[in-house]
Amino acid sequence: MDRLIICGGGHVSLEVVHMAARLEYEIIVIDDRIEFANPRRFPLANQVICSSFLDALDQLGSRGSDYYVILTRGHAFDRVCLERILNGRYAYVGMIGSKIKVAAVMKSLQEAGIPPKTLEGVHSPIGLSIGAQTPAEIAVSITAELVKQRAHRGPNAMPPPDEPGILCTIVKKSGSAPRGVGTWMHVRPDGTCVGTIGGGTVEYQTKLDALEFWAQGRSEARQVYDLTHAAAELGMVCGGKIEVSMVCKK
Structure with a gap:
């Protein structure tokens, strides 16, 4: 930090x-x-x-x-x-x-x-x-x-904390997703977070998925999140997709 x-x-x-x-x-x-x-x-x-x-x-x-x-x-x-x-x-x-x-x-x-x-x-x-x-x-x-x-x-200006948790990093982006490649969020086992990958529903879902991976004992995973549907429902012009790498550190 x-x-x-x-x-x-x-x-x-x-x-x-x-x-x-x-x-x-x-x-x-x-x-x-x-x-x-x-x-x-x-x-x-x-x-x-x-x-x-x-x-x-x-x-x-x-x-x-x-x-x-x-x-x-x-x-x-x-x-x-x-x-x-x-x-x-x-x-x-x-x-x-x-x-x-x-x-x-x-x-x-x-x-x-x-x-x-x-x-x-x-x-x-x-x-x-x-x-x-x-x-x-x-x-x-x-x-x-x-x-x-x-x-x-840039997104790598602040390194993630060196502590147990799940490091969620955007590794691929398409469309007008709010945050770019390299942006990270560190999810602690208690559900608190450091950093952000864009906020909103997608970030909340990413946190839930990360905590599930932690509970399953998985070491690494990737997940794709589509913002387009949620944006359309809210009448917003932003959307796109992000691919997030999740790496667990015990």
């Missing part, structure tokens, strides 16, 4: 965590103030680290699938976090701030030796431009940009 590492535990961070909790990230919040970095404030986060930003980032290390959201209480801290992050691996890094303050941070980092091309890849000011004003609205713009970035990386 991709990690969403949020630097700063303020009001915007709180809203981002609430929204990102539905987006299947491992959410980590770091701040150096105990009143802003504790599990009671962020019950939806997977991990909350109260430490200096540099120590926390060093503790976490970096991965090519990490998403960083920099929302600290000041640009001095923003700069410290951004410099450390840019010297590691990541899939996305965004930083809040006005254009003037962001420009000052970027100039400082360029003078410190960070290549201009690397700095150009930073999403700052962070979030999609939707006229957001309140912390909740800003969080909407940030999480929307995270969704956009992950979609740009």
Whole structure:
């Protein structure tokens, strides 16, 4: 699962965590103030680290699938976090701030030796431009940009979880089915799921079939699902067929 590492535990961070909790990230919040970095404030986060930003980032290390959201209480801290992050691996890094303050941070980092091309890849000011004003609205713009970035990386951007269950992957598609080849859904033995192959009736049926294969002790199977009939009944123009590979991992 991709990690969403949020630097700063303020009001915007709180809203981002609430929204990102539905987006299947491992959410980590770091701040150096105990009143802003504790599990009671962020019950939806997977991990909350109260430490200096540099120590926390060093503790976490970096991965090519990490998403960083920099929302600290000041640009001095923003700069410290951004410099450390840019010297590691990541899939996305965004930083809040006005254009003037962001420009000052970027100039400082360029003078410190960070290549201009690397700095150009930073999403700052962070979030999609939707006229957001309140912390909740800003969080909407940030999480929307995270969704956009992950979609740009393709269906294999987030690897399936390494745990028991049935991995359902679209291996063939025809027509206007909503999701493409390579899209996956991991069905746990208790029926909960990670990922999606399109939602709706077909996804529900896929889950039921996967759980039946699990109960039968089968290791691998393929199933074809036809969306055309269901779409016609609902007066929809979408349809098509998907072929789904199901692989059980005990």
